[in-house]
Amino acid sequence: MSERLTIAIQKSGRLSKESLSLLNACGVKFSINEARLIAHSTSHPIDLLRVRDDDIPGLVMDGVVDLGLVGENVLEEVALERSAVNENAEYKALRSLDFGGCRLSIAVPRESDYNSIDDLQGKRIASTYPYLLQRYLKNNGISAKNVVLTGSVEVAPRAGLADAICDLVSTGATLEANGLVEKEVIFRSQAQLIQNANPLSAEKQAMMDQLLPRIDGVQMAKE
Numbered sequence: 001m002s003e004r005l006t007i008a009i010q011k012s013g014r015l016s017k018e019s020l021s022l023l024n025a026c027g028v029k030f031s032i033n034e035a036r037l038i039a040h041s042t043s044h045p046i047d048l049l050r051v052r053d054d055d056i057p058g059l060v061m062d063g064v065v066d067l068g069l070v071g072e073n074v075l076e077e078v079a080l081e082r083s084a085v086n087e088n089a090e091y092k093a094l095r096s097l098d099f100g101g102c103r104l105s106i107a108v109p110r111e112s113d114y115n116s117i118d119d120l121q122g123k124r125i126a127s128t129y130p131y132l133l134q135r136y137l138k139n140n141g142i143s144a145k146n147v148v149l150t151g152s153v154e155v156a157p158r159a160g161l162a163d164a165i166c167d168l169v170s171t172g173a174t175l176e177a178n179g180l181v182e183k184e185v186i187f188r189s190q191a192q193l194i195q196n197a198n199p200l201s202a203e204k205q206a207m208m209d210q211l212l213p214r215i216d217g218v219q220m221a222k223e
């Protein structure tokens with residue numbers, strides 16, 4: 001009975017397409033049924049679990065899956081959150097990947113006069129990354145109110161919910177479209193391949209010993 005290596009990837013979002021392309025380029029073939037959470041590889045004993053990116057670190061840390069492809073932003077946020085509530089936050093970082101580049105930044109409405117981080121003292125900042133934001137504010141001696149939203153952070157200032165936002169920026173189009181200006185970059189991120197902290201079974205490790213050099217090869221070829 002052969003074991004199957006399980007990999008969690010983002011179902012739909014900035015990392016989805018390139019996560020699948022990377023596996024495909026490694027010769028691991030999938031035919032994705034959009035309605036299904038799990039996709040079995042047609043070429044290897046590998047299963048894909050297609051989930052929300054925010055769920056990937058926890059699934060890897062808890063050993064629900066062996067591997068995950070996820071942005072460092074989400075990874076670090078979940079690790080901080082789990083540490084804060086004494087949950088296991090361990091994982092093995094295998095590779096930094098050359099896609100999914102973005103930054104987590106603080107932005108304010110175009111018309112607000114912002115000179116330095118001190119102007120955030122006592123203000124309300126909307127974010128889906130409360131732990132990364134709090135760590136940054138604390139390191140800079142700022143005490144501000146965290147308005148935690150799960151989405152549509154960019155509309156919070158216009159809706160009167162916050163004075164500033166802290167969100168991912170890639171092209172900057174979202175900020176621009178919402179009349180916001182980027183002021184502080186608090187975290188730079190790219191995609192990472194992570195593994196559960198416990199050793200894999202011999203059979204799964206043998207699969208990894210084949211897969212990792214292929215991933216490195218694909219990455220090198222793109223440079």
Ligand code: PRP
Pocket residue numbers: 013014053151167168169170171172173174175
């Ligand atoms: C991020 C962020 C913005 C957008 C910024 O969302 O929340 O909405 O990307 O990108 P831009 O600078 O190129 O306009 P993401 O797509 O990562 O999805 P999520 O917020 O649902 O996780």
Ligand code: ZN
Pocket residue numbers: 053054
């Ligand atoms: Zn997300």
Ligand code: MG
Pocket residue numbers: 152
């Ligand atoms: Mg978004």
